[in-house]
Amino acid sequence: MSSISKNNNNSSVIMEGKNLNKWYKGIHALKNVSFELGEKEVVGLVGDNGAGKSTLIKILSGAHRQDEGQIFFQGNEVSLSSPRDSMNLGIETIYQYTALVPQMSIARNIFIGREPVLFRLGPIAYIDYKKMGIEALEALRNVGFELRSPDTPIDELSGGERQGVTIARAMYFKTKVMILDEPTNHLSIKETNKVLGWVEDLKHQGITAIFITHNLHHVYPIADKLIVLSRGEKIADIKKEDTSIEELTNLIV
Amino acid sequence: MSGEYTNSLKANRYIQKGLFDRFRASPAGNVILVFLLVLLTCSIVSLIYPDNFRFLSKPNLIILQRAIPTLGIMSIGVGILMITGEFDLSVGAVFGLSAYIMAMVYSAGMPILVGVIAALLVGIIFGLINGWITTSFGIPSFITTLGTLFIIRSGGRLVSDNVPIIFQVPDWFKTLMTGRMLGYIQMQFVWFIIIAIIAWIILNRHTIGNHFISVGGNQMSSTQVGINVKKTKILAFVLCSICAVIAGIMSVIRVGVVNTDAKPLMELECVAACVMGGVALTGGRGSIVGVAVGAIMFHLVKDIIILGKLPAYYLELFIGLVIVFGVTLNQIAKKKY
Numbered sequence: 001m002s003s004i005s006k007n008n009n010n011s012s013v014i015m016e017g018k019n020l021n022k023w024y025k026g027i028h029a030l031k032n033v034s035f036e037l038g039e040k041e042v043v044g045l046v047g048d049n050g051a052g053k054s055t056l057i058k059i060l061s062g063a064h065r066q067d068e069g070q071i072f073f074q075g076n077e078v079s080l081s082s083p084r085d086s087m088n089l090g091i092e093t094i095y096q097y098t099a100l101v102p103q104m105s106i107a108r109n110i111f112i113g114r115e116p117v118l119f120r121l122g123p124i125a126y127i128d129y130k131k132m133g134i135e136a137l138e139a140l141r142n143v144g145f146e147l148r149s150p151d152t153p154i155d156e157l158s159g160g161e162r163q164g165v166t167i168a169r170a171m172y173f174k175t176k177v178m179i180l181d182e183p184t185n186h187l188s189i190k191e192t193n194k195v196l197g198w199v200e201d202l203k204h205q206g207i208t209a210i211f212i213t214h215n216l217h218h219v220y221p222i223a224d225k226l227i228v229l230s231r232g233e234k235i236a237d238i239k240k241e242d243t244s245i246e247e248l249t250n251l252i253v
Numbered sequence: 254m255s256g257e258y259t260n261s262l263k264a265n266r267y268i269q270k271g272l273f274d275r276f277r278a279s280p281a282g283n284v285i286l287v288f289l290l291v292l293l294t295c296s297i298v299s300l301i302y303p304d305n306f307r308f309l310s311k312p313n314l315i316i317l318q319r320a321i322p323t324l325g326i327m328s329i330g331v332g333i334l335m336i337t338g339e340f341d342l343s344v345g346a347v348f349g350l351s352a353y354i355m356a357m358v359y360s361a362g363m364p365i366l367v368g369v370i371a372a373l374l375v376g377i378i379f380g381l382i383n384g385w386i387t388t389s390f391g392i393p394s395f396i397t398t399l400g401t402l403f404i405i406r407s408g409g410r411l412v413s414d415n416v417p418i419i420f421q422v423p424d425w426f427k428t429l430m431t432g433r434m435l436g437y438i439q440m441q442f443v444w445f446i447i448i449a450i451i452a453w454i455i456l457n458r459h460t461i462g463n464h465f466i467s468v469g470g471n472q473m474s475s476t477q478v479g480i481n482v483k484k485t486k487i488l489a490f491v492l493c494s495i496c497a498v499i500a501g502i503m504s505v506i507r508v509g510v511v512n513t514d515a516k517p518l519m520e521l522e523c524v525a526a527c528v529m530g531g532v533a534l535t536g537g538r539g540s541i542v543g544v545a546v547g548a549i550m551f552h553l554v555k556d557i558i559i560l561g562k563l564p565a566y567y568l569e570l571f572i573g574l575v576i577v578f579g580v581t582l583n584q585i586a587k588k589k590y
């Protein structure tokens with residue numbers, strides 16, 4: 001984790017939310033939340049339990065739909081009604097426990113739903129298995145997994161390594177915005193640092209990252225900007241340089 | 254590039270664990286090992302005592318090749334469905350009904366291929382029904398297909414009125430499906446191998462196979478990467494029914510008599526073959542080779558019991574033991590290696 005790049009200040013906006021509202025059976029889970037995400041920015045999304053963080057990212061990832069409000073991607077208003085819609089735009093979401101299929105190999109996991117195909121004949125789509133292996137190896141190299149065979153099943157990997165695979169997948173598919181929901185939960189210090197390193201690398205690959213966590217100490221060092229939610233409302237949206245861990249902690253509690 | 258990939262794989266396996274351990278930890282590892290041992294033992298004993306243990310005799314080899322494919326083809330369908338995370342207990346009923354439908358259409362004066370298509374349609378419809386009910390209402394497929402098992406069975410009785418149909422299919426069709434090649438090879442077995450190869454390709458080299466495994470392994474993450482879980486599961490149900498239909502047709506044309514009463518417990522024999530072959534009851538794990546070998550093992554043991562003039566209940570005892578110990582063994586192998 002090297003120094004934080006300073007030239008993000010005037011980066012252009014890649015994604016924008018305007019007056020987003022979401023109700024769950026009477027609970028107002030998201031109240032008029034607006035935000036902007038810059039290109040190549042790491043955004044920390046923090047807040048107490050039930051603040052609405054997961055709700056917000058579910059809307060951005062197409063898993064849920066907002067009840068009110070608009071979403072803009074690269075300047076155009078978009079309608080995200082399924083995960084596929086978001087993925088097609090280049091928005092990739094990583095949920096800690098559900099992102100990968102444990103029984104399948106790393107290579108197969110990277111390419112689920114987007115398998116490289118050797119030939120296609122009507123309903124027949126023959127997987128280019130060899131290419132899948134080679135490309136998976138390449139993707140893994142991006143996150144420094146030199147020693148892992150793409151044939152290794154996911155359930156033989158540690159929690160941090162699994163995050164690595166999902167990050168490798170996002171990098172490989174030229175994701176533009178990557179959403180990570182508590183990627184450092186239940187990880188050892190060493191693994192946490194590794195994951196933080198990868199997230200920081202995303203920026204250098206031109207990817208915007210939204211990093212959701214309870215732990216300010218994890219996100220603060222690598223974030224360019226922090227958004228704080230509290231009971232469904234956005235109560236802060238602040239550049240890292242203009243705040244401190246202490247100030248943010250006081251806001252959240 | 255590709256050499257690098259293979260090298261890295263080799264290096265990795267070498268570093269992490271021996272090839273043999275890897276093999277044993279694979280879904281079908283144990284059953285293949287046991288199968289080879291049993292096969293070898295039987296062959297040796299049969300060579301030493303050709304008169305007392307006629308395992309390698311031509312009639313015995315023919316009997317085996319006729320018996321294995323019915324269970325084998327059905328189990329392949331059931332296995333694919335189990336890998337996708339669902340069960341089908343109605344395969345035995347579909348097996349019986351579809352063969353009857355084929356015979357009925359054919360006996361009514363239609364060409365045999367029309368009968369086959371009618372049988373396939375019946376299977377596809379029940380596959381769609383099973384899949385649609387299961388996925389639309391979130392009912393465990395164990396329950397859905399338990400229901401359709403009884404419905405199809407009684408529907409079959411209604412259609413047949415318990416009167417068997419006696420029929421003779423055209424020679425070309427009979428030869429194609431149940432003839433013999435080179436004196437020793439039964440066509441049923443050839444079809445079984447062909448279907449196993451197709452199933453292997455579907456599961457391992459077709460995108461849909463990748464989706465079967467991923468839906469069975471983790472439905473949530475499959476949804477997140479944009480896979481249509483409902484469609485994928487329904488397709489697996491349909492493939493499963495199609496396999497049952499093929500097995501049903503194959504099993505009646507040689508004898509030329511069909512009733513809708515399928516052999517009871519067939520559906521459970523399929524599950525047993527799959528479990529022996531290392532298919533996980535929870536989905537997401539299993540191999541076609543394992544399922545095929547599981548089905549072969551089933552009949553191999555049956556054959557040994559008959560040849561050895563042992564009481565028939567030994568078969569059930571063996572199957573029971575294999576299920577309990579086999580699954581335990583697989584579990585241990587998975588943890589250990």
Ligand SMILES: Nc1ncnc2c1ncn2[C@@H]1O[C@H](COP(=O)(O)OP(=O)(O)OP(=O)(O)O)[C@@H](O)[C@H]1O
Nearest residue numbers: 024025027029047048049050051052053054055056
């Ligand atoms: N599917 C749902 N149905 C009903 N209420 C929901 C649902 N999902 C979330 N909620 C409610 O919406 C509010 C916001 O929840 P959300 O999961 O977005 O919080 P969060 O910030 O992610 O919390 P945590 O840090 O605990 O993950 C909570 O009050 C929660 O109970």
Ligand SMILES: [Mg+2]
Nearest residue numbers: 053054055181
């Ligand atoms: Mg949450």
